[in-house]
Amino acid sequence: MVRMAAAQRRASLVQAALRVIARDGVAAATTRAIVAEADMPLASFHYAFRSRDELIAELIRFVVENEALAAAEALSIAGDLRTTIRHGLKAFLDVVASDPLREQAMLELTQYALRTPELSGSARLQYESYYRAAAGILEAVAQQFDLTWKKPIPQMARILITLTDGLTLGWLVDRDMAAAEGVIDFAAEALASLAQEGPL
Amino acid sequence: MVRMAAAQRRASLVQAALRVIARDGVAAATTRAIVAEADMPLASFHYAFRSRDELIAELIRFVVENEALAAAEALSIAGDLRTTIRHGLKAFLDVVASDPLREQAMLELTQYALRTPELSGSARLQYESYYRAAAGILEAVAQQFDLTWKKPIPQMARILITLTDGLTLGWLVDRDMAAAEGVIDFAAEALASLAQEGPL
DNA sequence: TCCCGACCTGGACACTTGACCCAGTCGGAT
DNA sequence: ATCCGACTGGGTCAAGTGTCCAGGTCGGGA
Numbered sequence: 001m002v003r004m005a006a007a008q009r010r011a012s013l014v015q016a017a018l019r020v021i022a023r024d025g026v027a028a029a030t031t032r033a034i035v036a037e038a039d040m041p042l043a044s045f046h047y048a049f050r051s052r053d054e055l056i057a058e059l060i061r062f063v064v065e066n067e068a069l070a071a072a073e074a075l076s077i078a079g080d081l082r083t084t085i086r087h088g089l090k091a092f093l094d095v096v097a098s099d100p101l102r103e104q105a106m107l108e109l110t111q112y113a114l115r116t117p118e119l120s121g122s123a124r125l126q127y128e129s130y131y132r133a134a135a136g137i138l139e140a141v142a143q144q145f146d147l148t149w150k151k152p153i154p155q156m157a158r159i160l161i162t163l164t165d166g167l168t169l170g171w172l173v174d175r176d177m178a179a180a181e182g183v184i185d186f187a188a189e190a191l192a193s194l195a196q197e198g199p200l
Numbered sequence: 201m202v203r204m205a206a207a208q209r210r211a212s213l214v215q216a217a218l219r220v221i222a223r224d225g226v227a228a229a230t231t232r233a234i235v236a237e238a239d240m241p242l243a244s245f246h247y248a249f250r251s252r253d254e255l256i257a258e259l260i261r262f263v264v265e266n267e268a269l270a271a272a273e274a275l276s277i278a279g280d281l282r283t284t285i286r287h288g289l290k291a292f293l294d295v296v297a298s299d300p301l302r303e304q305a306m307l308e309l310t311q312y313a314l315r316t317p318e319l320s321g322s323a324r325l326q327y328e329s330y331y332r333a334a335a336g337i338l339e340a341v342a343q344q345f346d347l348t349w350k351k352p353i354p355q356m357a358r359i360l361i362t363l364t365d366g367l368t369l370g371w372l373v374d375r376d377m378a379a380a381e382g383v384i385d386f387a388a389e390a391l392a393s394l395a396q397e398g399p400l
Numbered sequence: 401t402c403c404c405g406a407c408c409t410g411g412a413c414a415c416t417t418g419a420c421c422c423a424g425t426c427g428g429a430t
Numbered sequence: 431a432t433c434c435g436a437c438t439g440g441g442t443c444a445a446g447t448g449t450c451c452a453g454g455t456c457g458g459g460a
Contacts, residue, residue: 047439183358203457252448
């Protein structure tokens with residue numbers, strides 16, 4: 001094994017664990033599976049981390065900081081507000097569809113965090129990060145179209161995340177893109193109706 | 201142990217497993233934990249079920265048939281359409297809030313089923329059952345108010361489930377009822393706008 | 401009454417898991 | 431060049447897991 005600083009080894013293990021979790025689920029993320037994915041000897045695990053739980057905690061911290069809806073940020077302004085929202089939601093769902101296991105892993109991690117007392121705060125942080133990303137997007141759209149939202153941004157952000165979560169969950173189960181697009185049409189219409197002319 | 205027909209023992213074990221899963225999660229539903237919850241000797245498990253997977257499969261079948269949004273059926277007609285929908289959604293969320301672990305267990309079961317090839321069909325069935333329940337409610341409301349929905353019922357049902365799923369997920373994470381009620385207001389408004397006067 | 405099949409269960413097996421010890425190895429500061 | 435602390439990794443342990451066996455026990459039909 002190449003010599004490696006402990007911090008770097010921790011990062012490698014977190015990445016490997018993320019791949020294992022996406023491929024086979026949280027339950028399959030055993031120390032041995034992670035170490036095999038990272039191509040390290042088993043003992044390296046407990047040299048870098050005190051315990052498996054410590055790895056999971058760091059993994060969740062990483063996810064919260066780095067992965068919040070990053071894909072949706074490349075928002076394209078096209079036509080009117082409703083169309084833009086619809087395209088944005090469709091783009092989001094396409095990201096989910098392009099790597100369903102990743103999104104499923106995020107859901108599982110949230111659930112795992114909720115079940116683990118020491119990590120329940122992490123689930124909250126994960127969602128706060130989602131809400132923050134959603135708020136950013138909503139503000140950008142409002143500015144682009146020179147309009148304001150009828151409800152306060154935090155509330156709008158929660159509505160948007162509620163919709164994307166529901167959309168994701170439904171699609172993951174039956175992978176019916178046509179049905180999902182029907183829901184997207186509804187969501188775009190409903191969200192657009194919450195905008196009003198005029199800047200702040 | 202009292203003498204018991206095999207079928208009845210299977211049912212008891214399924215109920216015990218359901219309690220264990222709600223309390224401690226799917227991962228904790230080991231044969232020993234289930235058997236302890238049911239107050240049976242370990243060997244009874246494999247007398248009643250060929251394997252743990254068979255128990256889980258039967259458990260999911262039970263859930264799908266018996267628990268689909270049954271609570272929301274006691275729908276109260278109050279005031280106008282929008283108010284009725286809002287009350288219905290609030291009642292649904294109250295059910296979730298009254299026993300959060302149960303709903304969390306349902307989510308985990310869906311996820312588990314999605315991860316298990318032989319059970320992925322079960323997840324689909326679970327959601328079809330949700331959609332059917334939602335469709336029933338939507339039709340009842342439409343009839344009560346003498347109106348029709350602008351989109352076909354299956355599509356309306358999916359929209360409703362998308363909203364309740366997102367609502368549930370968000371509430372489970374931060375348990376912020378006030379924020380959730382804000383989303384409910386939005387959902388009620390949006391859904392009500394999809395109705396039009398006149399019977400079929 | 402007897403008997404047979406359905407039901408019960410203590411115990412064991414093979415395997416996986418998280419954890420960790422300790423003898424070895426490297427590399428940069430002195 | 432040497433040395434010491436950081437790093438490596440084979441091997442091992444106890445605990446926990448799903449599964450199964452083999453012999454016991456009971457109740458109802460003949």
